[in-house]
Amino acid sequence: MAAPALQIQGLHDCREAWAATLESLAAVDDRIVAVVNDSVGSSKLGGFQKKFPDRLINVGIAEQCMVGVGAGLANGGRIPFLSAAACFLTGRSLEQIKADVAYAGFNVKLVGQSSGVAYGELGPTHHSIEDFAWLRPLTNLTILCPADPWETAEAIRWAAIHDGPVYIRLSRMPVPDLDIAHRTFRVGKAELVRDGSDVTLIACGTTVHLAAKASDALKTEGIRARVLNMASINPLDEAAILAAASETGAIVTVEEASIRGGLGGAVAELTADNHPVPVERVGFPGFVPTGSVDWLFTEFGLTAQGIAAAARRAIGRAGK
Amino acid sequence: MTLHNDPIDLIRAKALWMRRTAFQMVFDAQLGHPGGDFSATDIIATIYFGVLRYDPTQPNMPDRDRFIMSKGHATGALYTALCAAGYFPEDWLKTYMQPRSMLNGHPNRNYLPGVETNTGPLGHGLPVATGIAIAGQITQATYRTYVLTGDGELQEGSNWEAAMTAGHRKLTNLTWIVDRNRLQQGAGTEETNGLDPLDKKFEAFGWDVQMVDGHDHAALFAALTAPTTDKPRAIIANTVKGKGVSFMENKASWHHGVPTADQLATALKELV
Numbered sequence: 001m002a003a004p005a006l007q008i009q010g011l012h013d014c015r016e017a018w019a020a021t022l023e024s025l026a027a028v029d030d031r032i033v034a035v036v037n038d039s040v041g042s043s044k045l046g047g048f049q050k051k052f053p054d055r056l057i058n059v060g061i062a063e064q065c066m067v068g069v070g071a072g073l074a075n076g077g078r079i080p081f082l083s084a085a086a087c088f089l090t091g092r093s094l095e096q097i098k099a100d101v102a103y104a105g106f107n108v109k110l111v112g113q114s115s116g117v118a119y120g121e122l123g124p125t126h127h128s129i130e131d132f133a134w135l136r137p138l139t140n141l142t143i144l145c146p147a148d149p150w151e152t153a154e155a156i157r158w159a160a161i162h163d164g165p166v167y168i169r170l171s172r173m174p175v176p177d178l179d180i181a182h183r184t185f186r187v188g189k190a191e192l193v194r195d196g197s198d199v200t201l202i203a204c205g206t207t208v209h210l211a212a213k214a215s216d217a218l219k220t221e222g223i224r225a226r227v228l229n230m231a232s233i234n235p236l237d238e239a240a241i242l243a244a245a246s247e248t249g250a251i252v253t254v255e256e257a258s259i260r261g262g263l264g265g266a267v268a269e270l271t272a273d274n275h276p277v278p279v280e281r282v283g284f285p286g287f288v289p290t291g292s293v294d295w296l297f298t299e300f301g302l303t304a305q306g307i308a309a310a311a312r313r314a315i316g317r318a319g320k
Numbered sequence: 321m322t323l324h325n326d327p328i329d330l331i332r333a334k335a336l337w338m339r340r341t342a343f344q345m346v347f348d349a350q351l352g353h354p355g356g357d358f359s360a361t362d363i364i365a366t367i368y369f370g371v372l373r374y375d376p377t378q379p380n381m382p383d384r385d386r387f388i389m390s391k392g393h394a395t396g397a398l399y400t401a402l403c404a405a406g407y408f409p410e411d412w413l414k415t416y417m418q419p420r421s422m423l424n425g426h427p428n429r430n431y432l433p434g435v436e437t438n439t440g441p442l443g444h445g446l447p448v449a450t451g452i453a454i455a456g457q458i459t460q461a462t463y464r465t466y467v468l469t470g471d472g473e474l475q476e477g478s479n480w481e482a483a484m485t486a487g488h489r490k491l492t493n494l495t496w497i498v499d500r501n502r503l504q505q506g507a508g509t510e511e512t513n514g515l516d517p518l519d520k521k522f523e524a525f526g527w528d529v530q531m532v533d534g535h536d537h538a539a540l541f542a543a544l545t546a547p548t549t550d551k552p553r554a555i556i557a558n559t560v561k562g563k564g565v566s567f568m569e570n571k572a573s574w575h576h577g578v579p580t581a582d583q584l585a586t587a588l589k590e591l592v
Contacts (some may be wrong), residue, residue: 057454059481060484062481062484064443064481065482067447068444068447068448069448069451069454069485072447072449072451073454073455075386075436075451076454078383080456097446099439100437104428105430207591265477
């Protein structure tokens with residue numbers, strides 16, 4: 001199969017970073033195993049399978065079994081990375097994630113591939129915009145949504161070392177490298193992408209670079225928009241969010257997910273409890289109509305222009 | 321202290337103590353699932369006091385045999401077995417279902433030593449046990465994994481996903497015991513969503529199948545210790561819900577029934 005066209009023009013498919021990182025970790029730690037649901041190709045794990053055939057466990061199209069098996073592998077001292085389309089991994093086996101992984105507290109890594117609306121025209125059955133809302137109440141489950149290849153690799157490396165359940169939400173969507181010097185990946189800490197004092201754009205995953213573009217566009221209007229990369233959805237960087245509320249007085253959240261219960265929900269809960277400010281939530285309101293990924297992003301305002309418009313609304317609501 | 325020369329005598333004595341203690345716990349808490357406790361008691365007693373290799377002082381020893389209680393509601397049977405096996409003192413049993421007790425209505429591995437995984441929702445034990453057995457297979461570990469499911473819970477599809485996986489991978493280090501009491505919460509299994517012929521189904525999924533009387537300790541012991549084949553082993557243990565107490569036997573209403581003081585006294589007279 002030809003390499004996807006995503007690699008051109010400085011854009012990356014983060015699955016490459018995921019697969020390369022897992023292979024390098026597995027080479028030095030034989031406890032690491034991969035568990036898939038007939039998803040070797042879509043998870044880019046062909047190389048892993050060649051190098052570690054005995055450590056690639058394919059349970060077939062059976063996600064409930066896959067998550068239970070993951071808990072069992074952890075009981076048996078393995079470090080399982082379960083990789084499957086995010087929609088099926090989280091939706092089909094939600095009770096297994098709740099009971100067998102989170103409540104039981106097993107050292108299982110859940111890697112949701114092609115999350116959000118990456119499957120575009122295939123429709124809401126294949127979209128995974130509900131996963132944050134489903135998983136956030138499982139408080140001991142770390143939830144990470146990296147924004148670019150570097151952060152993807154860091155998240156995988158952190159998960160391999162961390163003793164506890166983790167959900168890592170990946171995408172096949174092409175994203176650029178975030179142009180940030182001297183980066184350090186810290187779970188529970190937001191990353192400052194742009195500084196500003198008029199409004200704060202809090203984004204994760206595929207939307208961080210769009211929020212940065214929105215900030216750059218707003219600058220030409222004299223609006224200084226802070227941008228936070230909130231890759232760590234749980235634990236949340238509450239200090240950074242409350243600082244944004246008090247210092248900028250208006251917040252926009254941006255996520256390739258439902259506007260109910262995800263990053264936007266988390267920020268709204270936190271600010272409502274501690275420092276109420278206007279919060280505009282950019283994302284999907286529910287099941288979306290048929291359309292390509294680009295069309296869906298444009299239609300629902302997940303663009304630099306759409307995010308900038310939300311920023312103006314938030315600033316207006318704040319009476320600034 | 322009673323001396324038991326025959327391992328079957330020891331299992332029988334433990335099973336009797338487990339039934340008496342569990343029923344007292346259910347009476348004290350006025351909560352529980354005694355019908356399922358009693359159908360599973362002889363199976364669990366045979367596993368813990370005749371078959372399983374474990375050290376209660378080292379509950380996380382990597383090479384321990386594993387027992388997974390998929391029918392997690394039958395905590396009366398599980399907790400009394402773990403207590404008798406030495407995982408925790410008898411005093412703890414008095415806290416059954418009390419606020420902040422480590423003896424929750426369904427087992428929690430983070431509270432209670434000896435519990436291998438958290439169960440309660442049905443259809444979870446077999447996939448987890450399958451994962452433990454796969455870990456053993458790929459590391460060539462010497463431990464065995466035993467999982468006890470109910471029969472009604474086999475209506476959950478996740479069991480059949482795992483049954484396929486275990487059969488496909490020829491997990492010879494895995495033993496699945498079905499507590500075949502033929503009753504679920506509301507009615508009989510066969511009138512609700514029939515399971516028969518279970519043996520043929522398991523064989524078709526690639527399992528070595530044995531059928532035993534689930535209250536015959538010697539038969540259970542023989543089936544659980546029989547030489548392995550090239551397939552995972554399924555043991556269909558034919559049981560009686562409420563076994564051991566005349567007014568409870570084969571009555572679906574005792575699934576989560578609780579006894580009156582008179583019923584407790586009657587039961588304890590019968591359980592000798």
